[in-house]
Amino acid sequence: MKATLRDVAERSGFSITTVSHVLNDVPGKRIAPDTRETIRRVADELAYRPNQLAQGLRRQRSGTIGFLADSILTTPHAHKVISGAQDAAAEAGSMLLLVSTDGRPELEERGITAFLDRQVDGIVYAATYHRIVTPPPSLRARPAVLLDARTDAAEYPSAVPDEVGSARTAVAELVRAGHRRIGYLGNVDDIPATAGRLAGYRQALAEAGLPWQPAWEVAEASESTGGYRAARAVLDRPDRPTALFCFNDRMALGAYFAVQDLGLAVALDVSIIGFDDQEIISEGVHPGLTTMRLPHYEMGQWGIRTLLSLIDAPSDGPYDPVHFDCPLVRRASVGSPRG
Amino acid sequence: MKATLRDVAERSGFSITTVSHVLNDVPGKRIAPDTRETIRRVADELAYRPNQLAQGLRRQRSGTIGFLADSILTTPHAHKVISGAQDAAAEAGSMLLLVSTDGRPELEERGITAFLDRQVDGIVYAATYHRIVTPPPSLRARPAVLLDARTDAAEYPSAVPDEVGSARTAVAELVRAGHRRIGYLGNVDDIPATAGRLAGYRQALAEAGLPWQPAWEVAEASESTGGYRAARAVLDRPDRPTALFCFNDRMALGAYFAVQDLGLAVALDVSIIGFDDQEIISEGVHPGLTTMRLPHYEMGQWGIRTLLSLIDAPSDGPYDPVHFDCPLVRRASVGSPRG
DNA sequence: ATGAAAGCGCTAACAC
DNA sequence: GTGTTAGCGCTTTCAT
Numbered sequence: 026m027k028a029t030l031r032d033v034a035e036r037s038g039f040s041i042t043t044v045s046h047v048l049n050d051v052p053g054k055r056i057a058p059d060t061r062e063t064i065r066r067v068a069d070e071l072a073y074r075p076n077q078l079a080q081g082l083r084r085q086r087s088g089t090i091g092f093l094a095d096s097i098l099t100t101p102h103a104h105k106v107i108s109g110a111q112d113a114a115a116e117a118g119s120m121l122l123l124v125s126t127d128g129r130p131e132l133e134e135r136g137i138t139a140f141l142d143r144q145v146d147g148i149v150y151a152a153t154y155h156r157i158v159t160p161p162p163s164l165r166a167r168p169a170v171l172l173d174a175r176t177d178a179a180e181y182p183s184a185v186p187d188e189v190g191s192a193r194t195a196v197a198e199l200v201r202a203g204h205r206r207i208g209y210l211g212n213v214d215d216i217p218a219t220a221g222r223l224a225g226y227r228q229a230l231a232e233a234g235l236p237w238q239p240a241w242e243v244a245e246a247s248e249s250t251g252g253y254r255a256a257r258a259v260l261d262r263p264d265r266p267t268a269l270f271c272f273n274d275r276m277a278l279g280a281y282f283a284v285q286d287l288g289l290a291v292a293l294d295v296s297i298i299g300f301d302d303q304e305i306i307s308e309g310v311h312p313g314l315t316t317m318r319l320p321h322y323e324m325g326q327w328g329i330r331t332l333l334s335l336i337d338a339p340s341d342g343p344y345d346p347v348h349f350d351c352p353l354v355r356r357a358s359v360g361s362p363r364g
Numbered sequence: 365m366k367a368t369l370r371d372v373a374e375r376s377g378f379s380i381t382t383v384s385h386v387l388n389d390v391p392g393k394r395i396a397p398d399t400r401e402t403i404r405r406v407a408d409e410l411a412y413r414p415n416q417l418a419q420g421l422r423r424q425r426s427g428t429i430g431f432l433a434d435s436i437l438t439t440p441h442a443h444k445v446i447s448g449a450q451d452a453a454a455e456a457g458s459m460l461l462l463v464s465t466d467g468r469p470e471l472e473e474r475g476i477t478a479f480l481d482r483q484v485d486g487i488v489y490a491a492t493y494h495r496i497v498t499p500p501p502s503l504r505a506r507p508a509v510l511l512d513a514r515t516d517a518a519e520y521p522s523a524v525p526d527e528v529g530s531a532r533t534a535v536a537e538l539v540r541a542g543h544r545r546i547g548y549l550g551n552v553d554d555i556p557a558t559a560g561r562l563a564g565y566r567q568a569l570a571e572a573g574l575p576w577q578p579a580w581e582v583a584e585a586s587e588s589t590g591g592y593r594a595a596r597a598v599l600d601r602p603d604r605p606t607a608l609f610c611f612n613d614r615m616a617l618g619a620y621f622a623v624q625d626l627g628l629a630v631a632l633d634v635s636i637i638g639f640d641d642q643e644i645i646s647e648g649v650h651p652g653l654t655t656m657r658l659p660h661y662e663m664g665q666w667g668i669r670t671l672l673s674l675i676d677a678p679s680d681g682p683y684d685p686v687h688f689d690c691p692l693v694r695r696a697s698v699g700s701p702r703g
Numbered sequence: 704a705t706g707a708a709a710g711c712g713c714t715a716a717c718a719c
Numbered sequence: 720g721t722g723t724t725a726g727c728g729c730t731t732t733c734a735t
Contacts, residue, residue, distance in 0.1 A: 027480075029712060040722045045714060055720050077481045078426060079712035082417045082727045089461070089482070104443060108464060120478055122428075123462040125447060139459055141366075142416045143428070249648035275648055282650040285624050305644050309588035309614055311621040368728060379706045384730060394704050418728035421711050707734080718723075 028071035037067040044068070048075075081144060090114055090332065091140030091148040091167075092121045096128055103153045106172055109325025110149060117333055119146065137163045147332040150174065151325075155185050155217050168335040172328045173321075179343035182331050184324045188218050191317050191351035192225025192270070193232070195298050198315070198353055199268040200233045203361045204296060207235065208266035210255040210276050212247035218272070222300065226270055241266050245276070252279025260287055260295065267362035268296040274306040274316055277358075281310055292360040302354050313356030320349040367410035376406040383407075387414075420483060429453055429671065430479030430487040430506075431460045435467055442492045445511055448664025449488060456672055458485065476502045486671040489513065490664075494524050494556050507674040511667045512660075518682035521670050523663045527557050530656050530690035531564025531609070532571070534637050537654070537692055538607040539572045542700045543635060546574065547605035549594040549615050551586035557611070561639065565609055580605050584615070591618025599626055599634065606701040607635040613645040613655055616697075620649055631699040641693050652695030659688040 033048075034041040039060060046054045047064045067073075081087035092110060094103075111121055122145060124136035140148055141163070148167050150160050152174035159176060160169070171183035199207050209226045212219055223242075230237050243258050245251035252271060259266060260283060271277040277299035284295050291297055292312050299307060299316035307314040327347070372387075373380045378399060385393045386403045406412075420426035431449060433442075450460055461484060463475035479487055480502070487506050489499050491513035498515060499508070510522035538546050548565045551558055562581075569576050582597050584590035591610060598605060599622060610616040616638035623634050630636055631651050638646060638655035646653040666686070 030714095031712075041713085042715085042723080043721055046721085049714080051715090057720065060720080074477070074481050076421075076483060076712050078417050078421045078483050079727090080714080082415075082421055082711090082729090083713045083715085085727075087417060092462075107462070108466060111462065111464060115474070115478075120482065121462050123431075123446070123450065123460050125450060127447060135454070138413070139454075142413050143459065144415060144417050249650065253650060275644070278648050279650070303644060305614065305642060306648070309617050309645070311588065311592060311618070369730095370728075380729085381706050381708095381731085382704085385705090388730080390731090396704065399704080415728050418711090419730080421713090421727090422729045422731085424711075705735085709730105709732085711729085713727085714725105716723105716725085719721085 027076075028073045029076070030073070032071055033064065033068050033073050036071065037064050039064060048073075085144075086146055087144040088119050089143060089145050090119050090121055090329065091137070091143075091145040092123050092151065093133065093136050093140070093148060094123070094125045094151045094153070096125060096153045103151075103173075103321055105321035106151055106325040106328075109322035109327075110151075110329045111325075113326040113329035113333075117329070119329070119333070134161050134163060137161060137166075141166055147336050149328045149332060150181070151328070155188065157217065168332060168339065170328045170332045170335070172324050175346045179345065181342065182335065182344040183346045184327050184331075184349060185217070185346050186319055186324075187348035187350050188221025189225040189228070190348070191300070192222040193229040194351070194353055195270050195300065195317050196226055196229030197233070198355075198359065199270065199296060199298060200229065200235070202268070202296060202359050204266075204268040205235055205362070206238075206241070206264070206266040207268045207270060208238075208241035208259045209243070210252055210259070210269055210271040210280060211242065211244040212251070212272040212276070213244045214247055222272060238264075240264075247272055248275045249279040249282075252276030253283045254279070256280035256283035257286075260284065260289070267294075268359070269298070271297065271299045274299040274301045274303045274314060277314055277316070278306050278310060292358050294363065296359040296362075298359060300351075307354070307356065310358075312358055315356045315359045316354055317351040318354045319351055324349055366415075367412045368415070369412070371410055372403065372407050372412050375410065376403050378403060387412075424483075425485055426483040427458050428482060428484050429458050429460055429668065430476070430482075430484040431462050431490065432472065432475050432479070432487060433462070433464045433490045433492070435464060435492045442490075442512075442660055444660035445490055445664040445667075448661035448666075449490075449668045450664075452665040452668035452672075456668070458668070458672070473500050473502060476500060476505075480505055486675050488667045488671060489520070490667070494527065496556065507671060507678065509667045509671045509674070511663050514685045518684065520681070521674065521683040522685045523666050523670075523688060524556070524685050525658055525663075526687040526689050527560025528564040528567070529687070530639070531561040532568040533690070533692055534609050534639065534656050535565055535568030536572070537694075537698065538609060538635060538637060539568065539574070541607070541635060541698050543605075543607040544574055544701070545577075545580070545603070545605040546607045546609060547577075547580035547598045548582070549591055549598070549608055549610040549619060550581065550583040551590070551611040551615070552583045553586055561611060577603075577605075579603075586611055587614045588618040588621075591615030592622045593618070595619035595622035596625075599623065599628070604634075606633075607698070608637070610636065610638045613638040613640045613642045613653060616653055616655070617645050617649060631697050633702065635698040635701075637698060639690070646693070646695065649697075651697055654695045654698045655693055656690040657693045658690055663688055
């Protein structure tokens, strides 16, 4: 059915070895130009494609990378990590074996085992949001990188968003629009983004010489209803801020509903800036939400490239996490304060 | 490093053959119970795991399935297809090689070629939403199934949502709540869901003996702003409906904003029911959106199971697409009409 | 009840 | 310039 090296050899009249040599462009082989041509032609006619199982077995390189995601479900925008990874892998002739553990930790071990059984060249361990993780020891069996995640021991190369810097960028945008009373709708999760974005908010205020008001800084559950409550808490005050920086887009969505319930208008009365750029929200909301885009695609690409070079040239760490900037995506939720 | 069959053989004092026999439980082999036990123990001690590349090469079965998605990006809830597929694959000791073409058709051929090079046992071709597709001819090279997609020729087993029936279920829910003036916020795309959901809407109206009003049935772009415009068009009328069935959740989101801009309240003044159950929207919106859940996880599972049995027992079709019901997910956007 | 040998499709030393 | 040979790690006749 599918043509093999042997078929090409027989049909061209040369040995399997010679065929392999020319098809792989093995350097330092003296092969007659005619031979090269003939072999190439025959291979073409037969639509020959190397069997990667056989190739992998022989070369000890499967051309396959294991991608372990803790969840591709809950946070949709995270799929761009996979997209970036896939594109970078394709560039290098590699492919992704995918396992999503969906928060079931017992699937981690099993997934890695399955990867190892298939002789993956390396593994990327991707979290859905910036987290400190403790991957199973079996991850050590192959070169690995962490995405949106890091360990305390820094034993793997890892990429994470720059929480502090990006939060500063967001608040600076509000300052630039003329706001002097800026609130922060924060979250209560025990994750790096919590402290990071809060710190960025405060730093930006300080840099702009703006007052920090404890009452404008509130923490709630990091989803829509939490955002609603947080926004109400801040906006119900007489000295309410004219702009709100939100921990994420879901909270910003809740803030939209709060603003409307108060008879106010987003951008006109209250400027809002989110975080994540979850397009369903940021583009779906009315007016469009200005927000910080998580650099998922870029991290995915970086992950594979880093992994690939690690495979070619193993090294031992420790590795400082590399921080990725979140670009500001301007839409229509930021205006100038009234009066 | 990793233990091989040979290691187990040497350490246990038996031949590779015998070891293979016991580890694979080859039927019809008379092997001493003691031997079995020893071999098993040694394999355990060495943490032996078969090399699937070698196994695959020999058995002509890679234990790997190619998953080609036209886009895992744009429609986040579709990832549940992958989740269902992965779970079903894991059950059968198989794994998914993933390629997402993200609307770049040239990646289809390349992806399939890459699958074939890696000797996948089968391929699932998954669309992001119910579509008529024309997969590249190379798909024929292996058993394949279609998800959320079908071809005119019905050459592959395929699964699609039951658009008509599910729309009827949605409207029936509105009827059950007491509504007699029910509008439809439809879309303008040339896809099966367009005609299907519209037909379901009309059928449900007829079944309930309710009047069909051309003015209550409007078509717009199937995203948030389209939903907003559509809702305004219907709601601005004096004889406005008390309930709205929306083509999808994104349009429903737009409808929420329209209702609010008119000083009305969702559920109280206008009941809304969506389609898709995109959780970011349906759970993020205030009040929560009642909607029809697309059976993505189930279709993913079905796809792999069907594919696996096709691999074991090839057959030729044609195959009638199988239709999956969309379950109703009740939240808080449906109330009884006033007065 | 166990094992030798061939071979899946390929690559890489090492001849000649 | 080209080919022989020996595996990569495994399964599978076929002997014994």
